Amino acid sequence: FLEGQGLYNPEDDVIVLTVHNFKSQVMNSPQAWLVEFYNSWCGFCQRFAPSWKALATDVKGWSDLVKVAAIDCSEDENTPICREYEIMGYPTLRYFHEGYQPGPQNVGVAVQKGEDVMEHRRFLIDRLITEQKERRGAQYPNLLPYTHNALTYLFEGAPNTVEYAFLVVDRPGSYLGAAVTLDLHKTHTIVVRYVNSNQTNLANLGVTVIPTVIAMDRNHRSEMFTIVESRDEIRNSISRFLNNKRVQVTDDTPRQEIFTGKWLDVKVPDMATLIQERSRQALKERIKRMGDVVFQMDLETALRYSLKHEVATTKLITGEKLRVLRAYLGVLRKYFPFGRGGQLFLTELAMKLSEDPVQGSTLAEVIQRAEQEDSLVFSSPQQWLACRGSSPTLRGYPCGLWKLFHYLTVNSAEQNINDHHANPLEVLDVMHGYVKNFFGCYDCSQHFQDMAARREMRNVSSLDSSVLWLWMAHNEVNKRLSGDQTEDPEFPKVQFPLKERCPVCRNGDNTWNLVEVLRYVKHVYSSINVRYIGAD
Ligand code: FAD
Numbered sequence: 001f002l003e004g005q006g007l008y009n010p011e012d013d014v015i016v017l018t019v020h021n022f023k024s025q026v027m028n029s030p031q032a033w034l035v036e037f038y039n040s041w042c043g044f045c046q047r048f049a050p051s052w053k054a055l056a057t058d059v060k061g062w063s064d065l066v067k068v069a070a071i072d073c074s075e076d077e078n079t080p081i082c083r084e085y086e087i088m089g090y091p092t093l094r095y096f097h098e099g100y101q102p103g104p105q106n107v108g109v110a111v112q113k114g115e116d117v118m119e120h121r122r123f124l125i126d127r128l129i130t131e132q133k134e135r136r137g138a139q140y141p142n143l144l145p146y147t148h149n150a151l152t153y154l155f156e157g158a159p160n161t162v163e164y165a166f167l168v169v170d171r172p173g174s175y176l177g178a179a180v181t182l183d184l185h186k187t188h189t190i191v192v193r194y195v196n197s198n199q200t201n202l203a204n205l206g207v208t209v210i211p212t213v214i215a216m217d218r219n220h221r222s223e224m225f226t227i228v229e230s231r232d233e234i235r236n237s238i239s240r241f242l243n244n245k246r247v248q249v250t251d252d253t254p255r256q257e258i259f260t261g262k263w264l265d266v267k268v269p270d271m272a273t274l275i276q277e278r279s280r281q282a283l284k285e286r287i288k289r290m291g292d293v294v295f296q297m298d299l300e301t302a303l304r305y306s307l308k309h310e311v312a313t314t315k316l317i318t319g320e321k322l323r324v325l326r327a328y329l330g331v332l333r334k335y336f337p338f339g340r341g342g343q344l345f346l347t348e349l350a351m352k353l354s355e356d357p358v359q360g361s362t363l364a365e366v367i368q369r370a371e372q373e374d375s376l377v378f379s380s381p382q383q384w385l386a387c388r389g390s391s392p393t394l395r396g397y398p399c400g401l402w403k404l405f406h407y408l409t410v411n412s413a414e415q416n417i418n419d420h421h422a423n424p425l426e427v428l429d430v431m432h433g434y435v436k437n438f439f440g441c442y443d444c445s446q447h448f449q450d451m452a453a454r455r456e457m458r459n460v461s462s463l464d465s466s467v468l469w470l471w472m473a474h475n476e477v478n479k480r481l482s483g484d485q486t487e488d489p490e491f492p493k494v495q496f497p498l499k500e501r502c503p504v505c506r507n508g509d510n511t512w513n514l515v516e517v518l519r520y521v522k523h524v525y526s527s528i529n530v531r532y533i534g535a536d
Contacts, residue, residue, distance in 0.1 A: 006040050006072035007049040007393055013056035015069040019078045022071060023102075031063070032098050032137070034111065034124060036070040037082055039090040039309075041396040042441045043486035048091050054117040059124065061253025062182050065140055066128065073440070074309060074397070076382075083313040083360055089442035095127050097136045125178045141185040143178055146193040149204040154216055158191045163218060163247060166238055168194040169202065170211040180234050186250035190242065215241055287386050292501055292524045294403055295531050296337060297380035298387045302400025303336065304371070304378065307349075310438040312364040318357035324433035326353050331430050335411040337527050341376030379532070394488040398441070402474055403525075405431045409470050410525035413463035424462050428469060432457065451476060464518055471496070471521050497524075 008014045017025060017035065026033045036052055038045040056068035073082035073090065085094065085107045094108030111127055114120040131137035132144060142157070146167060154165035168177035177194020184192050195201065202210070207224070213234055216222040225237045239249045287293070311317075317325060329350045333343065349366055352358060370377040387403065389395030408427045416422035432452050439445045451473055452458075460469050475495050482493040497505055497520055504516045523529060 006070070006075070007038065007045060008053065008070050012053045013060050013068070014053055015056075015067055017069045017071040018075070019081050022078075022081050025067075025069075026096050027100055027102065029067075029096075029100065030098055030139070032066040032128075032131070033096040033100070034066055034068050034127075035094050035096065035108070037073050037085065037087040037090065037092040037094065038070055039074045039397075039440050040072050040393045041074055041398060042090045042444075043398070043481070043484070044441055044443050045091045046393055046486050048113070051114070051117050051120060052091075055120040055124070057254060058117055058121060059182070059253065061186070061251065065137075065182070065185070066124070073313070074305075076308065079309060079313055079364070082309075083315060083364070086315050088314065088438075088440070089445070090440045093123075095131075097131060098139065121179065122175050125175050125182070128182075129178065141181050142191070142193065143181060145177075146195045149201065151205065151214060151216055151222060152220060154193060155191065155218065159188075161188060162191050164190045164242065164245070165216045166190060166192045167205075167214045167216075168192065168211065168234060169205060169207050169214065170194065170196055172196045172198060174211070176211055176231055176234065179231050180238070183231070183235055183253040184238065184249070184251055186252070187242070187248070189247050190238075192238070213237060284388070290531075292497060293386060293531050294407060294525055294529065295385045297383065297385045297532070298400050299337065299404055299407060299530070300378050300380055301382050301384055301387075302397060302404045303332070304367070304382050305397050306401065306404075306434075306438070307367050308364070310440055312360045312367055314360040314438070316357045317353075317360060317363075320433070321437045322353065322356055322358060324430070324437050325358075326350070327430045328434050329353065331408055331412070331427055335408050335415065335427075337407075337411075337530055339376070339379070342378070345370045345375075345377040389488045390490040391488075394486070395491065398444070401439070406467075406470060406474070406521065407525045407527075407530075409463075409467045410522050411527055413467050413522065414526060416463055422463060424460050424466050425458065428452075428457055428460060428466050431470070447477070447480075448473075467521055468514060468518055471517065497521075 006016065008016050010016070014036075015025070026035070036048075038048070040046075052068070052070065059066070059068060071078055071081060073079065073087055084102070091113065093111040093113055095111050096108045100106070100108070109127065112123045114123050125143070128137060128140055129143045132140055132142075137143075146154070151167065154167060155162065158165065168180055170176050174196050177192075177196065181192040181194060184190065195205070197205070197207070197210070202208070205214070207214070211234070213225045214222055215225070215238070223241070225241070235251055235253075239251065242249050311325060314321065329346055333346045333350065336342070336346070338346065345366070349363060352362055352366060369375060371382075384396050384400065387395050387397075387399035389399075405427065408431075412422070412427045432449070435445050435448045439448075455469070455473060455476075457469060457473075460466050478493040478495060481487060484493075487493050497517075499506060502516065502520045505513055505520055507513050
């Protein structure tokens with residue numbers, strides 16, 4: 001039950017960074033780095049990974065200029081890096097220029113996330129152009145658009161070794177020319193420039209159809225190839241032209257079609273792995289047979305993850321974040337199923353919040369001490385049990401976080417059953433604040449805040465209604481994600497609880513019987529029903 005392995009493998013073109021190599025690779029590097037800070041449990045990161053891999057392959061030929069990499073912030077040991085770089089949501093993309101030196105004001109430049117490989121490439125090109133405008137990126141080819149109305153300036157600034165110049169002419173907003181300029185930058189005998197032109201410019205350049213490529217030699221003899229629709233086609237045309245002139249072309253950016261499919265690397269597990277797999281399988285089946293059961297181990301693992309990877313990774317906690325964190329610790333101290341060691345740990349953490357601002361690293365030290373084996377804070381190893389997915393990147397933390405907050409709403413309702421003045425929003429407000437300020441999955445957080453407004457969370461008027469509000473909200477997310485690519489095939493997203501688990505929870509017409517649903521949810525998440533591993 002080891003913690004996850006990341007979303008990228010050595011076979012991918014994405015360079016895997018860790019706490020051990022981040023600084024040695026990225027600092028003082030002759031190349032720039034475009035780094036994805038991600039979290040392997042985050043559904044958005046999982047959906048994002050294929051296009052990030054595709055980008056790394058797509059711009060492989062530019063790797064002497066900029067490298068595409070990723071670091072998994074859900075790995076314990078990488079936490080200090082993610083804190084230092086103030087990563088508060090996933091995936092986060094940062095660009096580190098060549099020769100980068102870290103500093104308090106220099107945690108890399110935020111780069112916008114794209115929807116697909118083409119958009120990633122566009123945002124990367126935008127960044128490279130900006131770098132050049134800001135007088136960095138000296139190793140890049142000239143990425144600024146060609147602004148002259150005549151071709152005679154194409155060799156301007158080019159070394160004497162350059163024999164041919166190419167001008168890619170395309171419509172405004174096109175990235176074709178810049179991409180080809182980067183693709184061919186290793187061919188030192190040519191220079192590629194581009195112009196994204198309006199009609200007036202086109203007439204001046206003698207171009208009638210776009211995209212067009214104009215080739216010119218040192219004697220200002222020019223040739224034009226038109227109707228070159230794609231980046232590959234432009235590169236092929238330029239290569240053909242140069243081959244005819246017996247000029248060697250260096251273009252190691254892969255062609256699109258080469259990368260349409262990859263063979264799966266099927267590995268045969270060894271005996272030890274097979275035995276381990278078998279005992280895991282047995283445990284998994286046993287847990288499934290137990291039904292809707294909450295394990296102490298999942299609650300503790302979610303709490304540890306939240307404190308270590310989301311709270312303590314915040315460099316400086318102040319303002320709303322600090323208020324939310326104090327309230328979070330408040331409800332944990334009241335309702336989390338901890339023994340005495342755990343209670344002392346939460347008290348110590350809460351004491352550290354008396355100052356404003358609070359350094360995340362101060363909290364990290366307290367958590368690290370609590371994790372030492374003899375500290376008696378945690379009763380179980382940091383592993384998932386019922387929240388374990390069928391692969392390391394599925395389920396895990398978000399599953400644990402849902403369970404943690406269901407547990408807290410239910411136990412607030414149970415403990416305050418006779419207190420008619422208890423605040424019905426005590427736990428939901430904390431959850432809302434936590435998800436808004438700390439939950440690393442940006443888009444989940446946004447959806448949750450929208451849902452809280454739409455489903456009038458603030459109008460919840462009793463503790464029982466707060467239990468039901470969260471049940472209903474979770475079911476809405478389940479419905480939206482049913483059939484999504486991030487769904488674990490072994491744990492499909494269903495409307496909770498299943499009919500066979502609670503037949504009385506549904507009326508004859510299949511509507512919910514809310515009295516029975518409340519009874520069932522309270523039963524599942526009640527402190528007396530929380531199980532320890534090994535208990536049947
Ligand atoms: P989960 O949905 O995580 O459920 C965990 C366990 O809770 C289940 O196994 C079941 O035992 C129990 N359970 C299920 N439904 C209920 C219920 N209605 N009431 C009580 N108990 C229940 N992912 C996205 O891709 N997009 C999003 O917008 C998004 N928003 C999220 C918002 C929040 C606040 C959280 C915590 C997570 C969000 N996620 C989102 C992640 C997603 O909801 C799942 O947590 C994740 O996909 C893992 O799913 P899972 O199969 O482990 O089950």
